Amino acid sequence: MKLLRAIALRAGKSVGVILAIVALNFLLIRLAPGDPAAVMAGQAGVADEIFMKQLREQFGLDEPIWQQFIFYVGNVLQGDLGYSYRQGMSVANLIAERLPATLLLTGTAFLFALLAGIVLGSIAAAKAGKMPDLVVSILSLVFYATPLFWIGMMSILLFSVWLGWFPAFGMITVGANLRGWDYVLDVAHHLVLPAFTLGLFYMTVYSRMTRASMLEVRDMDFVRTARAKGLAPSIILRRHMLRNAILPVITLAGIQAGQLVGGAILTETVFSWPGIGRLAFDALVQRDYQVLMGVFLITSIMVVVFNILTDLLYRVVDPRIGAGA
Protein backbone atom coordinates (compact mmCIF):
# COMPACT_ATOMS: atom_id res chain seq x y z
CA MET A 1 0.00 0.00 0.00
CA LYS A 2 2.72 2.38 0.99
CA LEU A 3 4.65 1.52 -2.11
CA LEU A 4 1.60 2.29 -4.24
CA ARG A 5 1.16 5.64 -2.55
CA ALA A 6 4.81 6.50 -3.02
CA ILE A 7 4.59 5.61 -6.69
CA ALA A 8 1.41 7.66 -7.10
CA LEU A 9 3.06 10.65 -5.43
CA ARG A 10 6.08 10.28 -7.63
CA ALA A 11 3.95 10.01 -10.76
CA GLY A 12 1.99 13.12 -9.80
CA LYS A 13 5.18 15.05 -9.32
CA SER A 14 6.52 13.82 -12.64
CA VAL A 15 3.40 14.94 -14.49
CA GLY A 16 3.83 18.36 -12.86
CA VAL A 17 7.43 18.59 -14.04
CA ILE A 18 6.51 17.63 -17.60
CA LEU A 19 3.66 20.15 -17.74
CA ALA A 20 6.01 22.83 -16.45
CA ILE A 21 8.41 22.02 -19.26
CA VAL A 22 5.66 22.33 -21.84
CA ALA A 23 4.87 25.75 -20.37
CA LEU A 24 8.57 26.66 -20.46
CA ASN A 25 8.76 25.74 -24.15
CA PHE A 26 5.75 27.92 -24.82
CA LEU A 27 7.36 30.83 -22.98
CA LEU A 28 10.68 30.41 -24.76
CA ILE A 29 9.15 30.81 -28.22
CA ARG A 30 7.62 34.10 -27.12
CA LEU A 31 10.94 35.11 -25.59
CA ALA A 32 12.73 34.88 -28.91
CA PRO A 33 13.05 38.06 -30.86
CA GLY A 34 10.64 38.29 -33.80
CA ASP A 35 7.38 36.76 -34.91
CA PRO A 36 6.65 33.42 -33.14
CA ALA A 37 5.60 31.87 -36.43
CA ALA A 38 8.95 32.80 -37.98
CA VAL A 39 10.74 31.43 -34.90
CA MET A 40 8.89 28.14 -35.12
CA ALA A 41 9.49 27.85 -38.83
CA GLY A 42 13.21 28.23 -38.23
CA GLN A 43 15.57 29.74 -40.75
CA ALA A 44 14.31 27.49 -43.49
CA GLY A 45 10.68 28.46 -43.29
CA VAL A 46 11.01 32.22 -43.21
CA ALA A 47 10.54 32.64 -46.92
CA ASP A 48 7.56 30.33 -47.20
CA GLU A 49 4.36 32.33 -46.61
CA ILE A 50 2.05 29.33 -46.88
CA PHE A 51 3.88 27.39 -44.20
CA MET A 52 3.87 30.45 -41.92
CA LYS A 53 0.13 30.82 -42.38
CA GLN A 54 -0.30 27.14 -41.59
CA LEU A 55 1.70 27.56 -38.39
CA ARG A 56 -0.30 30.62 -37.46
CA GLU A 57 -3.49 28.63 -37.81
CA GLN A 58 -2.21 25.49 -36.15
CA PHE A 59 -0.96 27.33 -33.08
CA GLY A 60 -3.69 29.95 -33.12
CA LEU A 61 -1.10 32.70 -33.20
CA ASP A 62 -3.70 35.34 -34.00
CA GLU A 63 -5.71 34.48 -30.87
CA PRO A 64 -5.09 35.99 -27.40
CA ILE A 65 -2.10 34.58 -25.55
CA TRP A 66 -4.00 32.40 -23.04
CA GLN A 67 -5.84 30.71 -25.87
CA GLN A 68 -2.54 30.11 -27.63
CA PHE A 69 -1.29 28.44 -24.48
CA ILE A 70 -4.29 26.11 -24.27
CA PHE A 71 -3.86 25.32 -27.96
CA TYR A 72 -0.22 24.52 -27.43
CA VAL A 73 -0.70 22.30 -24.38
CA GLY A 74 -3.55 20.52 -26.18
CA ASN A 75 -1.35 19.82 -29.17
CA VAL A 76 1.51 18.48 -27.09
CA LEU A 77 -0.77 16.27 -25.01
CA GLN A 78 -2.04 14.72 -28.24
CA GLY A 79 1.53 13.92 -29.18
CA ASP A 80 1.80 16.71 -31.73
CA LEU A 81 5.19 18.33 -31.18
CA GLY A 82 5.14 20.36 -34.36
CA TYR A 83 6.52 19.87 -37.83
CA SER A 84 10.08 20.17 -39.05
CA TYR A 85 10.01 22.05 -42.31
CA ARG A 86 13.63 21.22 -42.97
CA GLN A 87 13.30 17.48 -42.57
CA GLY A 88 9.82 17.31 -44.02
CA MET A 89 8.58 15.20 -41.13
CA SER A 90 6.68 15.67 -37.89
CA VAL A 91 8.88 16.26 -34.87
CA ALA A 92 7.27 13.39 -32.98
CA ASN A 93 8.15 10.97 -35.79
CA LEU A 94 11.68 12.30 -36.07
CA ILE A 95 12.26 11.79 -32.37
CA ALA A 96 10.59 8.38 -32.25
CA GLU A 97 12.86 7.23 -35.05
CA ARG A 98 16.00 8.35 -33.21
CA LEU A 99 15.07 7.54 -29.62
CA PRO A 100 16.15 3.85 -29.52
CA ALA A 101 19.74 4.70 -30.48
CA THR A 102 19.95 7.29 -27.72
CA LEU A 103 18.42 4.97 -25.14
CA LEU A 104 20.95 2.29 -26.05
CA LEU A 105 23.85 4.75 -25.76
CA THR A 106 22.81 6.48 -22.53
CA GLY A 107 21.71 3.23 -20.90
CA THR A 108 25.02 1.52 -21.66
CA ALA A 109 27.03 4.56 -20.59
CA PHE A 110 25.02 4.83 -17.37
CA LEU A 111 25.57 1.18 -16.44
CA PHE A 112 29.25 1.36 -17.35
CA ALA A 113 29.71 4.54 -15.28
CA LEU A 114 27.86 3.13 -12.29
CA LEU A 115 29.55 -0.30 -12.25
CA ALA A 116 33.07 0.93 -13.03
CA GLY A 117 32.65 3.83 -10.60
CA ILE A 118 31.53 1.58 -7.75
CA VAL A 119 34.30 -0.96 -8.40
CA LEU A 120 37.04 1.69 -8.64
CA GLY A 121 35.71 3.56 -5.63
CA SER A 122 35.65 0.38 -3.54
CA ILE A 123 39.20 -0.48 -4.54
CA ALA A 124 40.35 3.03 -3.66
CA ALA A 125 38.61 2.83 -0.29
CA ALA A 126 39.95 -0.64 0.52
CA LYS A 127 43.50 0.53 -0.22
CA ALA A 128 43.02 4.05 1.15
CA GLY A 129 46.25 6.01 1.20
CA LYS A 130 48.12 3.39 -0.85
CA MET A 131 49.11 3.21 -4.50
CA PRO A 132 45.79 2.02 -6.02
CA ASP A 133 43.96 4.76 -4.16
CA LEU A 134 46.35 7.38 -5.50
CA VAL A 135 46.01 6.12 -9.06
CA VAL A 136 42.21 6.11 -8.93
CA SER A 137 42.17 9.56 -7.33
CA ILE A 138 44.43 11.10 -9.95
CA LEU A 139 42.55 9.46 -12.81
CA SER A 140 39.23 10.71 -11.52
CA LEU A 141 40.62 14.19 -10.94
CA VAL A 142 41.85 14.35 -14.54
CA PHE A 143 38.81 12.86 -16.24
CA TYR A 144 36.52 15.01 -14.13
CA ALA A 145 38.16 18.06 -15.70
CA THR A 146 38.27 16.85 -19.31
CA PRO A 147 35.70 18.07 -21.83
CA LEU A 148 33.59 15.11 -22.85
CA PHE A 149 33.61 15.91 -26.57
CA TRP A 150 37.39 16.16 -26.51
CA ILE A 151 37.75 12.73 -24.89
CA GLY A 152 35.56 11.44 -27.69
CA MET A 153 37.76 12.96 -30.38
CA MET A 154 40.99 11.81 -28.75
CA SER A 155 39.66 8.28 -28.34
CA ILE A 156 38.76 8.26 -32.04
CA LEU A 157 42.34 9.25 -32.82
CA LEU A 158 43.83 6.66 -30.49
CA PHE A 159 41.54 3.63 -30.79
CA SER A 160 40.19 4.11 -34.27
CA VAL A 161 42.69 5.99 -36.44
CA TRP A 162 45.94 4.73 -34.92
CA LEU A 163 45.09 1.36 -33.41
CA GLY A 164 42.13 0.56 -35.64
CA TRP A 165 40.32 -1.35 -32.88
CA PHE A 166 36.92 0.32 -33.11
CA PRO A 167 34.94 2.13 -35.80
CA ALA A 168 35.00 5.91 -35.50
CA PHE A 169 31.44 6.80 -36.38
CA GLY A 170 27.91 5.58 -36.95
CA MET A 171 25.98 2.75 -35.37
CA ILE A 172 26.25 0.05 -38.04
CA THR A 173 28.65 -0.80 -40.82
CA VAL A 174 27.18 0.87 -43.87
CA GLY A 175 26.27 -1.53 -46.66
CA ALA A 176 27.10 -4.68 -44.68
CA ASN A 177 23.44 -5.74 -44.36
CA LEU A 178 24.09 -7.92 -41.33
CA ARG A 179 21.41 -9.98 -39.64
CA GLY A 180 20.87 -11.66 -36.29
CA TRP A 181 23.86 -11.98 -34.02
CA ASP A 182 26.22 -10.41 -36.54
CA TYR A 183 24.07 -7.30 -36.45
CA VAL A 184 24.06 -7.18 -32.64
CA LEU A 185 27.83 -7.62 -32.51
CA ASP A 186 28.31 -4.93 -35.13
CA VAL A 187 26.24 -2.44 -33.13
CA ALA A 188 28.07 -3.40 -29.92
CA HIS A 189 31.38 -2.83 -31.68
CA HIS A 190 30.25 0.65 -32.72
CA LEU A 191 28.87 1.31 -29.25
CA VAL A 192 32.13 0.83 -27.33
CA LEU A 193 33.79 4.20 -27.92
CA PRO A 194 30.72 6.45 -27.55
CA ALA A 195 29.50 4.70 -24.40
CA PHE A 196 33.00 4.79 -22.90
CA THR A 197 33.32 8.50 -23.71
CA LEU A 198 29.95 9.41 -22.28
CA GLY A 199 30.36 7.24 -19.19
CA LEU A 200 33.89 8.23 -18.22
CA PHE A 201 33.03 11.58 -16.64
CA TYR A 202 30.21 10.11 -14.57
CA MET A 203 32.38 7.17 -13.61
CA THR A 204 34.76 9.57 -11.87
CA VAL A 205 31.86 11.15 -9.99
CA TYR A 206 30.55 7.79 -8.81
CA SER A 207 33.96 6.46 -7.88
CA ARG A 208 34.69 9.51 -5.69
CA MET A 209 31.31 9.18 -4.06
CA THR A 210 31.70 5.43 -3.48
CA ARG A 211 35.12 5.92 -1.94
CA ALA A 212 33.93 8.64 0.44
CA SER A 213 30.86 6.71 1.40
CA MET A 214 32.79 3.45 1.95
CA LEU A 215 35.20 5.24 4.25
CA GLU A 216 32.29 6.61 6.21
CA VAL A 217 30.78 3.15 6.67
CA ARG A 218 34.12 1.54 7.52
CA ASP A 219 34.20 2.71 11.12
CA MET A 220 30.62 1.87 11.98
CA ASP A 221 29.77 -0.61 14.71
CA PHE A 222 28.29 -3.30 12.52
CA VAL A 223 31.46 -3.46 10.46
CA ARG A 224 33.54 -3.81 13.61
CA THR A 225 31.21 -6.58 14.76
CA ALA A 226 31.60 -8.37 11.47
CA ARG A 227 35.34 -8.11 11.79
CA ALA A 228 35.24 -9.36 15.37
CA LYS A 229 33.20 -12.35 14.23
CA GLY A 230 36.18 -13.23 12.08
CA LEU A 231 34.49 -12.84 8.70
CA ALA A 232 36.76 -12.68 5.70
CA PRO A 233 37.64 -9.10 4.72
CA SER A 234 36.29 -9.58 1.19
CA ILE A 235 32.89 -10.65 2.55
CA ILE A 236 32.79 -7.69 4.92
CA LEU A 237 33.65 -5.41 2.04
CA ARG A 238 30.99 -6.75 -0.27
CA ARG A 239 28.14 -7.72 2.02
CA HIS A 240 28.44 -5.27 4.87
CA MET A 241 30.16 -2.16 3.67
CA LEU A 242 29.30 -1.90 -0.02
CA ARG A 243 25.60 -2.56 0.40
CA ASN A 244 25.32 0.39 2.74
CA ALA A 245 27.81 2.58 0.98
CA ILE A 246 26.23 2.51 -2.47
CA LEU A 247 22.92 4.02 -1.33
CA PRO A 248 24.06 7.64 -1.66
CA VAL A 249 25.78 6.74 -4.94
CA ILE A 250 22.51 5.51 -6.41
CA THR A 251 20.73 8.66 -5.24
CA LEU A 252 23.36 10.79 -6.91
CA ALA A 253 23.25 8.71 -10.07
CA GLY A 254 19.51 9.27 -10.30
CA ILE A 255 19.91 13.01 -9.91
CA GLN A 256 22.61 13.09 -12.57
CA ALA A 257 20.77 11.06 -15.16
CA GLY A 258 19.63 14.32 -16.72
CA GLN A 259 23.17 15.51 -17.21
CA LEU A 260 23.98 12.22 -18.87
CA VAL A 261 21.27 12.83 -21.46
CA GLY A 262 22.74 16.29 -22.12
CA GLY A 263 26.16 14.74 -22.62
CA ALA A 264 24.60 12.47 -25.25
CA ILE A 265 24.22 15.49 -27.55
CA LEU A 266 27.98 16.00 -27.49
CA THR A 267 28.85 12.32 -27.77
CA GLU A 268 26.43 11.70 -30.63
CA THR A 269 27.79 14.73 -32.47
CA VAL A 270 31.35 13.48 -32.20
CA PHE A 271 30.56 9.89 -33.19
CA SER A 272 27.75 10.61 -35.65
CA TRP A 273 25.57 8.33 -33.53
CA PRO A 274 22.08 8.43 -35.08
CA GLY A 275 20.17 9.39 -31.93
CA ILE A 276 18.24 12.41 -30.72
CA GLY A 277 21.47 14.12 -29.67
CA ARG A 278 22.65 14.18 -33.25
CA LEU A 279 19.16 15.30 -34.23
CA ALA A 280 19.46 18.17 -31.74
CA PHE A 281 22.83 19.16 -33.17
CA ASP A 282 21.47 19.28 -36.72
CA ALA A 283 18.49 21.26 -35.44
CA LEU A 284 20.86 23.69 -33.73
CA VAL A 285 22.79 24.26 -36.92
CA GLN A 286 19.57 24.90 -38.84
CA ARG A 287 17.87 26.77 -35.98
CA ASP A 288 15.00 24.30 -36.23
CA TYR A 289 13.42 25.36 -32.94
CA GLN A 290 10.47 22.99 -32.99
CA VAL A 291 12.80 20.01 -33.14
CA LEU A 292 14.94 21.47 -30.35
CA MET A 293 11.95 21.95 -28.09
CA GLY A 294 10.76 18.45 -28.86
CA VAL A 295 14.17 17.13 -27.87
CA PHE A 296 14.07 19.20 -24.68
CA LEU A 297 10.67 17.77 -23.78
CA ILE A 298 11.66 14.18 -24.56
CA THR A 299 14.96 14.36 -22.70
CA SER A 300 13.12 15.81 -19.71
CA ILE A 301 10.70 12.89 -19.80
CA MET A 302 13.69 10.56 -19.97
CA VAL A 303 15.12 12.19 -16.86
CA VAL A 304 11.85 11.78 -15.00
CA VAL A 305 11.69 8.11 -15.98
CA PHE A 306 15.34 7.62 -14.97
CA ASN A 307 14.50 9.15 -11.60
CA ILE A 308 11.60 6.77 -11.07
CA LEU A 309 13.81 3.82 -12.02
CA THR A 310 16.55 4.77 -9.57
CA ASP A 311 13.87 5.24 -6.95
CA LEU A 312 12.75 1.65 -7.54
CA LEU A 313 16.36 0.43 -7.59
CA TYR A 314 16.87 2.17 -4.27
CA ARG A 315 13.96 0.26 -2.83
CA VAL A 316 15.42 -3.03 -4.01
CA VAL A 317 18.85 -2.29 -2.55
CA ASP A 318 17.50 -0.88 0.70
CA PRO A 319 14.27 -2.60 1.82
CA ARG A 320 14.06 -0.23 4.79
CA ILE A 321 12.80 2.54 2.50
CA GLY A 322 9.61 0.69 1.59
CA ALA A 323 8.87 -0.39 5.15
CA GLY A 324 9.90 2.72 7.06
CA ALA A 325 9.14 6.04 5.47
Place this chain on the structure above:
Amino acid sequence: MNQALKQFLCNPKAIIGLTILVLAVLAAIFAPLIAPGDPWKMATRPFLPPMQDMRFAFGTDMMGRDIMTGLIHGARVSILVGLTSTLVALVFGLLFGALAGFYGGWIDDALMRITEFFQTIPTFVFALLLVAILSPSILSIILAIGIVSWPPVARLVRSEFASLRNREFVRAAEVLGQSNWQIIWGQILPNTLSPVIAMASLMVASAILTEAAISFLGLGDPNRMSWGFMIGAARTVLRQAWWMSFFPGMVILLVVLALNLVGDALNDVLNPRLSRKRRQ
Protein backbone atom coordinates in the same frame (compact mmCIF):
# COMPACT_ATOMS: atom_id res chain seq x y z
CA MET B 1 41.85 34.31 8.56
CA ASN B 2 45.56 34.92 8.29
CA GLN B 3 46.28 31.44 9.51
CA ALA B 4 43.72 30.03 7.13
CA LEU B 5 45.36 31.87 4.27
CA LYS B 6 48.75 30.48 5.23
CA GLN B 7 47.31 26.99 5.46
CA PHE B 8 45.71 27.47 2.06
CA LEU B 9 48.91 28.65 0.43
CA CYS B 10 50.87 25.71 1.86
CA ASN B 11 48.46 23.21 0.35
CA PRO B 12 50.10 21.59 -2.70
CA LYS B 13 46.74 21.41 -4.47
CA ALA B 14 46.33 25.15 -4.05
CA ILE B 15 49.87 25.89 -5.26
CA ILE B 16 49.51 23.86 -8.47
CA GLY B 17 46.03 25.18 -9.12
CA LEU B 18 46.84 28.83 -8.45
CA THR B 19 49.96 28.72 -10.64
CA ILE B 20 47.98 27.49 -13.65
CA LEU B 21 45.19 29.96 -12.98
CA VAL B 22 47.52 32.93 -12.68
CA LEU B 23 49.11 31.99 -16.01
CA ALA B 24 45.72 31.68 -17.68
CA VAL B 25 44.49 34.99 -16.27
CA LEU B 26 47.69 36.75 -17.36
CA ALA B 27 47.30 35.31 -20.84
CA ALA B 28 43.72 36.56 -20.95
CA ILE B 29 44.56 40.06 -19.75
CA PHE B 30 47.63 40.60 -21.91
CA ALA B 31 46.46 38.62 -24.94
CA PRO B 32 46.94 41.50 -27.44
CA LEU B 33 50.49 42.03 -26.14
CA ILE B 34 51.63 38.39 -25.96
CA ALA B 35 50.00 37.40 -29.22
CA PRO B 36 49.55 40.47 -31.32
CA GLY B 37 47.54 39.98 -34.42
CA ASP B 38 44.02 38.85 -35.08
CA PRO B 39 43.32 35.22 -34.06
CA TRP B 40 40.94 35.01 -37.04
CA LYS B 41 43.50 36.10 -39.62
CA MET B 42 45.66 33.83 -41.72
CA ALA B 43 49.18 33.81 -40.30
CA THR B 44 50.98 31.32 -42.51
CA ARG B 45 50.21 28.29 -44.65
CA PRO B 46 47.23 26.13 -43.61
CA PHE B 47 47.62 22.77 -41.83
CA LEU B 48 51.13 23.52 -40.59
CA PRO B 49 51.99 20.75 -38.09
CA PRO B 50 53.32 21.79 -34.67
CA MET B 51 57.04 22.10 -33.93
CA GLN B 52 58.03 22.70 -37.55
CA ASP B 53 58.12 26.47 -37.67
CA MET B 54 58.90 27.72 -34.17
CA ARG B 55 57.06 30.98 -34.80
CA PHE B 56 53.94 28.82 -34.90
CA ALA B 57 54.93 26.18 -32.38
CA PHE B 58 51.43 24.72 -32.01
CA GLY B 59 50.76 24.69 -35.75
CA THR B 60 47.99 26.30 -37.77
CA ASP B 61 44.46 25.32 -38.73
CA MET B 62 42.81 24.78 -42.10
CA MET B 63 42.69 28.52 -42.73
CA GLY B 64 46.28 29.10 -41.70
CA ARG B 65 45.31 30.68 -38.37
CA ASP B 66 47.87 30.31 -35.60
CA ILE B 67 46.70 27.85 -32.90
CA MET B 68 48.80 29.49 -30.18
CA THR B 69 47.25 32.92 -30.84
CA GLY B 70 43.81 31.31 -30.72
CA LEU B 71 44.58 29.65 -27.38
CA ILE B 72 45.75 32.91 -25.82
CA HIS B 73 42.79 34.92 -27.06
CA GLY B 74 40.41 32.07 -26.20
CA ALA B 75 41.42 32.38 -22.56
CA ARG B 76 39.51 35.68 -22.47
CA VAL B 77 36.16 34.14 -23.38
CA SER B 78 36.55 31.13 -21.08
CA ILE B 79 37.56 33.14 -18.05
CA LEU B 80 35.05 35.92 -18.65
CA VAL B 81 32.18 33.48 -19.12
CA GLY B 82 33.31 31.29 -16.22
CA LEU B 83 33.44 34.17 -13.75
CA THR B 84 30.39 36.16 -14.78
CA SER B 85 28.06 33.21 -15.23
CA THR B 86 29.06 31.98 -11.78
CA LEU B 87 28.29 35.44 -10.45
CA VAL B 88 24.83 35.30 -12.03
CA ALA B 89 24.27 31.85 -10.51
CA LEU B 90 25.44 33.06 -7.09
CA VAL B 91 23.05 36.02 -7.13
CA PHE B 92 20.07 33.79 -8.00
CA GLY B 93 21.16 31.04 -5.63
CA LEU B 94 21.85 33.32 -2.67
CA LEU B 95 18.54 35.12 -3.16
CA PHE B 96 16.46 31.94 -3.42
CA GLY B 97 18.35 30.10 -0.71
CA ALA B 98 18.35 32.99 1.76
CA LEU B 99 14.65 33.71 1.38
CA ALA B 100 13.67 30.04 1.57
CA GLY B 101 15.87 29.30 4.56
CA PHE B 102 15.03 32.48 6.46
CA TYR B 103 11.27 32.59 6.06
CA GLY B 104 10.51 28.87 5.86
CA GLY B 105 6.85 27.86 5.52
CA TRP B 106 5.11 28.31 2.19
CA ILE B 107 7.83 30.60 0.82
CA ASP B 108 10.33 27.84 1.41
CA ASP B 109 8.00 25.28 -0.20
CA ALA B 110 7.39 27.39 -3.29
CA LEU B 111 11.02 28.37 -3.83
CA MET B 112 12.26 24.85 -3.31
CA ARG B 113 9.71 23.47 -5.79
CA ILE B 114 11.15 25.84 -8.39
CA THR B 115 14.70 24.88 -7.46
CA GLU B 116 13.85 21.18 -7.71
CA PHE B 117 12.32 21.73 -11.12
CA PHE B 118 15.44 23.43 -12.42
CA GLN B 119 17.50 20.60 -11.01
CA THR B 120 15.42 17.94 -12.73
CA ILE B 121 15.45 19.29 -16.27
CA PRO B 122 18.44 18.33 -18.43
CA THR B 123 20.49 21.45 -17.81
CA PHE B 124 22.75 21.29 -20.83
CA VAL B 125 19.87 20.85 -23.25
CA PHE B 126 18.11 23.78 -21.61
CA ALA B 127 21.20 25.98 -21.83
CA LEU B 128 21.58 25.14 -25.52
CA LEU B 129 17.95 25.97 -26.16
CA LEU B 130 18.30 29.31 -24.36
CA VAL B 131 21.40 30.31 -26.31
CA ALA B 132 19.86 29.25 -29.61
CA ILE B 133 16.68 31.20 -28.99
CA LEU B 134 18.32 34.33 -27.59
CA SER B 135 20.77 34.12 -30.53
CA PRO B 136 24.39 33.24 -29.78
CA SER B 137 26.40 35.96 -28.08
CA ILE B 138 28.65 36.14 -25.08
CA LEU B 139 25.78 37.66 -23.07
CA SER B 140 23.29 34.92 -23.88
CA ILE B 141 25.85 32.25 -23.03
CA ILE B 142 26.58 33.85 -19.67
CA LEU B 143 22.88 34.16 -18.93
CA ALA B 144 22.11 30.59 -19.99
CA ILE B 145 24.91 29.05 -17.91
CA GLY B 146 23.95 31.24 -14.95
CA ILE B 147 20.31 30.17 -15.16
CA VAL B 148 21.09 26.47 -15.22
CA SER B 149 23.70 26.47 -12.44
CA TRP B 150 22.11 28.24 -9.50
CA PRO B 151 20.07 25.38 -7.91
CA PRO B 152 22.94 23.77 -5.96
CA VAL B 153 23.82 27.19 -4.48
CA ALA B 154 20.22 27.74 -3.45
CA ARG B 155 20.07 24.36 -1.71
CA LEU B 156 23.34 24.93 0.12
CA VAL B 157 22.47 28.46 1.24
CA ARG B 158 18.99 27.39 2.28
CA SER B 159 20.27 24.64 4.55
CA GLU B 160 22.84 26.99 6.09
CA PHE B 161 20.22 29.66 6.66
CA ALA B 162 17.77 27.17 8.15
CA SER B 163 20.35 25.96 10.64
CA LEU B 164 21.53 29.46 11.59
CA ARG B 165 18.03 30.93 11.71
CA ASN B 166 17.42 30.09 15.37
CA ARG B 167 20.90 30.59 16.74
CA GLU B 168 21.32 32.99 19.67
CA PHE B 169 23.12 35.71 17.74
CA VAL B 170 20.24 35.89 15.30
CA ARG B 171 17.69 35.98 18.12
CA ALA B 172 19.74 38.74 19.76
CA ALA B 173 19.71 40.79 16.58
CA GLU B 174 15.96 40.33 16.42
CA VAL B 175 15.54 41.56 19.99
CA LEU B 176 17.73 44.56 19.16
CA GLY B 177 15.13 45.46 16.58
CA GLN B 178 17.11 44.80 13.42
CA SER B 179 15.00 44.43 10.33
CA ASN B 180 14.76 41.09 8.54
CA TRP B 181 16.84 42.49 5.72
CA GLN B 182 19.59 43.57 8.13
CA ILE B 183 19.60 40.16 9.75
CA ILE B 184 19.75 38.30 6.43
CA TRP B 185 22.42 40.52 4.92
CA GLY B 186 24.46 41.49 7.98
CA GLN B 187 24.14 38.56 10.40
CA ILE B 188 23.45 35.28 8.64
CA LEU B 189 24.89 35.75 5.16
CA PRO B 190 28.50 36.36 6.27
CA ASN B 191 28.34 33.09 8.19
CA THR B 192 27.30 31.08 5.16
CA LEU B 193 29.99 32.34 2.85
CA SER B 194 32.80 29.86 3.39
CA PRO B 195 31.09 26.81 1.85
CA VAL B 196 29.69 29.08 -0.88
CA ILE B 197 33.17 30.31 -1.80
CA ALA B 198 34.49 26.78 -2.12
CA MET B 199 31.49 25.85 -4.23
CA ALA B 200 31.94 28.91 -6.45
CA SER B 201 35.39 27.77 -7.53
CA LEU B 202 33.98 24.42 -8.69
CA MET B 203 31.15 26.26 -10.43
CA VAL B 204 33.58 28.37 -12.46
CA ALA B 205 35.21 25.10 -13.56
CA SER B 206 31.97 23.56 -14.72
CA ALA B 207 30.90 26.84 -16.36
CA ILE B 208 34.08 26.80 -18.43
CA LEU B 209 33.34 23.21 -19.49
CA THR B 210 29.78 24.15 -20.42
CA GLU B 211 30.91 27.19 -22.39
CA ALA B 212 33.40 25.04 -24.27
CA ALA B 213 30.65 22.53 -25.07
CA ILE B 214 28.29 25.26 -26.30
CA SER B 215 30.99 26.75 -28.53
CA PHE B 216 31.98 23.29 -29.71
CA LEU B 217 28.46 22.80 -31.03
CA GLY B 218 28.81 26.03 -32.99
CA LEU B 219 26.73 28.26 -30.72
CA GLY B 220 29.58 30.42 -29.48
CA ASP B 221 29.86 34.16 -29.94
CA PRO B 222 30.73 34.45 -33.64
CA ASN B 223 33.04 37.41 -32.99
CA ARG B 224 35.25 35.86 -30.34
CA MET B 225 37.79 33.08 -30.61
CA SER B 226 37.21 30.39 -27.99
CA TRP B 227 38.69 27.02 -27.11
CA GLY B 228 35.45 25.18 -27.67
CA PHE B 229 35.07 26.72 -31.13
CA MET B 230 38.61 25.65 -32.06
CA ILE B 231 37.87 22.04 -31.13
CA GLY B 232 34.55 22.15 -32.96
CA ALA B 233 36.25 23.47 -36.09
CA ALA B 234 38.82 20.69 -35.85
CA ARG B 235 36.23 17.93 -35.66
CA THR B 236 35.86 17.40 -39.39
CA VAL B 237 39.64 17.37 -40.02
CA LEU B 238 40.55 15.22 -37.02
CA ARG B 239 42.41 12.67 -39.13
CA GLN B 240 44.52 15.24 -40.98
CA ALA B 241 45.28 17.65 -38.13
CA TRP B 242 45.24 16.17 -34.63
CA TRP B 243 46.97 19.24 -33.19
CA MET B 244 44.06 21.52 -34.00
CA SER B 245 41.91 19.85 -31.35
CA PHE B 246 44.61 18.43 -29.09
CA PHE B 247 46.04 21.71 -27.77
CA PRO B 248 42.78 23.55 -27.04
CA GLY B 249 41.51 20.45 -25.21
CA MET B 250 44.66 20.26 -23.10
CA VAL B 251 44.30 23.92 -22.15
CA ILE B 252 40.67 23.44 -21.07
CA LEU B 253 41.70 20.37 -19.10
CA LEU B 254 44.47 22.25 -17.30
CA VAL B 255 42.37 25.28 -16.38
CA VAL B 256 39.40 23.22 -15.21
CA LEU B 257 41.69 20.92 -13.24
CA ALA B 258 43.32 23.96 -11.63
CA LEU B 259 39.96 25.36 -10.56
CA ASN B 260 38.91 22.00 -9.12
CA LEU B 261 42.17 21.76 -7.18
CA VAL B 262 41.71 25.26 -5.78
CA GLY B 263 38.12 24.43 -4.86
CA ASP B 264 39.25 21.29 -3.03
CA ALA B 265 41.95 23.23 -1.19
CA LEU B 266 39.48 25.95 -0.22
CA ASN B 267 37.20 23.25 1.12
CA ASP B 268 40.03 21.80 3.17
CA VAL B 269 40.75 25.16 4.76
CA LEU B 270 37.30 26.71 5.08
CA ASN B 271 35.31 23.61 5.99
CA PRO B 272 37.89 21.47 7.79
CA ARG B 273 35.32 19.29 9.55
CA LEU B 274 33.54 18.33 6.36
CA SER B 275 36.61 17.61 4.30
CA ARG B 276 38.34 15.63 7.03
CA LYS B 277 35.31 13.43 7.21
CA ARG B 278 35.45 13.03 3.48
CA ARG B 279 39.14 12.31 3.24
CA GLN B 280 39.72 9.78 6.04
